Amino acid sequence: MISPARALLIIAVISTVTILTRALPFLFFRKGNVPGAVLYLGKALPPAVMAMLVVYSLRGVSLLAYPYGLPELIAVAVTVALHLYKRNNLVSILGGTAVYMLCVQLFFC
Amino acid sequence: MKKAIKAAFPVTVPVLLGYLFVGIAFGLLYQNAGYHILWALLMSLTVYAGSMQFVAINFFAPGIGLLEVALMTLLVNIRHVFYGLSFLKRFQGMGQKKPYMIFSLTDETYSLLCSAKPPEGVDPDRFIFAIALLNQCYWVAGSALGSVAGSFISFNTTGIDFAMTALFVVILVEQWLSCPTHLPAMIGAACALLGLFAFGADNLVLPAMIFMVVLLMAFRRPLEPKLSLPEESGQNGGEPL
Numbered sequence: 570m571i572s573p574a575r576a577l578l579i580i581a582v583i584s585t586v587t588i589l590t591r592a593l594p595f596l597f598f599r600k601g602n603v604p605g606a607v608l609y610l611g612k613a614l615p616p617a618v619m620a621m622l623v624v625y626s627l628r629g630v631s632l633l634a635y636p637y638g639l640p641e642l643i644a645v646a647v648t649v650a651l652h653l654y655k656r657n658n659l660v661s662i663l664g665g666t667a668v669y670m671l672c673v674q675l676f677f678c
Numbered sequence: 679m680k681k682a683i684k685a686a687f688p689v690t691v692p693v694l695l696g697y698l699f700v701g702i703a704f705g706l707l708y709q710n711a712g713y714h715i716l717w718a719l720l721m722s723l724t725v726y727a728g729s730m731q732f733v734a735i736n737f738f739a740p741g742i743g744l745l746e747v748a749l750m751t752l753l754v755n756i757r758h759v760f761y762g763l764s765f766l767k768r769f770q771g772m773g774q775k776k777p778y779m780i781f782s783l784t785d786e787t788y789s790l791l792c793s794a795k796p797p798e799g800v801d802p803d804r805f806i807f808a809i810a811l812l813n814q815c816y817w818v819a820g821s822a823l824g825s826v827a828g829s830f831i832s833f834n835t836t837g838i839d840f841a842m843t844a845l846f847v848v849i850l851v852e853q854w855l856s857c858p859t860h861l862p863a864m865i866g867a868a869c870a871l872l873g874l875f876a877f878g879a880d881n882l883v884l885p886a887m888i889f890m891v892v893l894l895m896a897f898r899r900p901l902e903p904k905l906s907l908p909e910e911s912g913q914n915g916g917e918p919l
Contacts, residue, residue, distance in 0.1 A: 570712055570738075571738055571739065571740055576713070576717070576738055578744065579734070579737050579738065579742075579744070579747055580717075580720060580721055580724065580725065580734075581724075582744050582747050582748050582751070583721075583725050583730065583734055583737070583747060583751045584724040584725045586748050586751040586752050586755065587725055587726070587727045587730060587751060587755050587758070588780075588781055590752065590755040590756055590757075590758040590759050591755075591758045591759075591761070591762060591780050591781060591783050592762070592780050592781075593759045593762065594759060594760075594762035594763050594766060595762055595766065595769070595780055598766055603766055603767075606895065606898070607763055607766070608766075608767075609894075609898055609901075609902050609905070610760075610763050610891065610894060610895075611763040611764040611765075611766060611767075612764070612905045612906075613862045613894045613898075613901060613902075613905055614760055614763060614764060614862070614890070614891075614894070615764055615792045615853065615862075616850065616853040616854070616857055616860075616862040616863040616866060617862040617863060617865050617866030617869070617890050617894065618757075618760065618761070618788075618866060618887075618890075619789065619792070619846055619849050619850040619853060619863070619866065620850055620863045620864070620865075620866030620867040620870060621866045621867070621869065621870040621883070621886050621887070621890065622785055622789070622846040623843065623846045623847055623850055623867070623870075624867060624870035624871060624874060624882070624886075625870060625882065625883060626842055626843040626846055627843060628874055628879040628882060629879060640837075641840075641843075644840055644843075644844070645843070645844075645847055648844045648847045648848060649847060649851055652847075652848050652851045652852075653851070658689075658692065658793075658845075658848050658849075658852075659688065659691055659692070661844065661847075661848045661851075662691075662692040662695075662841055662844040662845055662848055663692075663695075663841075665840065665843075665844040665847070666695065666837070666838060666840045666841045666844050669837045669840035669844075670836065670837040670838060670840070672837070673836055673837040674834055674836055674837060
């Protein structure tokens, strides 16, 4: 354990740096002077970032050891299929999550 | 504002599931490390960055310098620099709400704001503010629950955090269907996989984001005209719910 004052100081540093990363583009490009390249990136990044976040959220999955990423593969497939079928975010997410929970708790444990 | 919260709630349910349970895990972790509920609350209120708060448990040990803390935080959260780029225009004119919108731009809030459309008759600014606010409420509530009651949860929740993955998958599918070009999504996936295999699970984000920006810039000429098309061409982006 460290002293409470030290812990507070650490939290303050983490908070400040986190806020800084989120505020940086807004501080950098004040009203009206946003370069075209940045506006282009703002439009092109969302799908790219979303694909990255899918990979990122599955980064801990091992394909080489049992169950070889099968629960994740099945659950992602169910989520996509449900979404193409119903086009309802809530149904797809709850359905995919339920299938995943069944997989890891009952079938692949 | 009440109307906006009512309209925003269904959109945020996936984040509710994810944040509540990841928040509980966070609260439990800190409780076990000797930091009680007030510490967990303080962090969830002022830091509000999921993965960072988990990493931060390592900082509460003797011999860790503040510079090291700052650098590590910068590395873990640098991806947020890119998130703001998509909302430079959107947050303008939001007045007093703007600082909070910037502060609360987590991965999950970013995803919801990318896809959510306000229903008829709801003020769009209040709608996205409500989404951001609700999300942080779930996170704070989860942290508090984990701190006080984590050990009493008897329902087997293993795997419930998959809701977060499912959220990202659904938004990706939605963007895939409504976007006139799939190249950005494929670039994102390729860069993330490259980052994963080249730098490992814990360090994939920063290199992946850099590759991504470089590649997107390289394809700017063919891509930009396609991205400027009105989003509503063809499919209308599906149900907001």
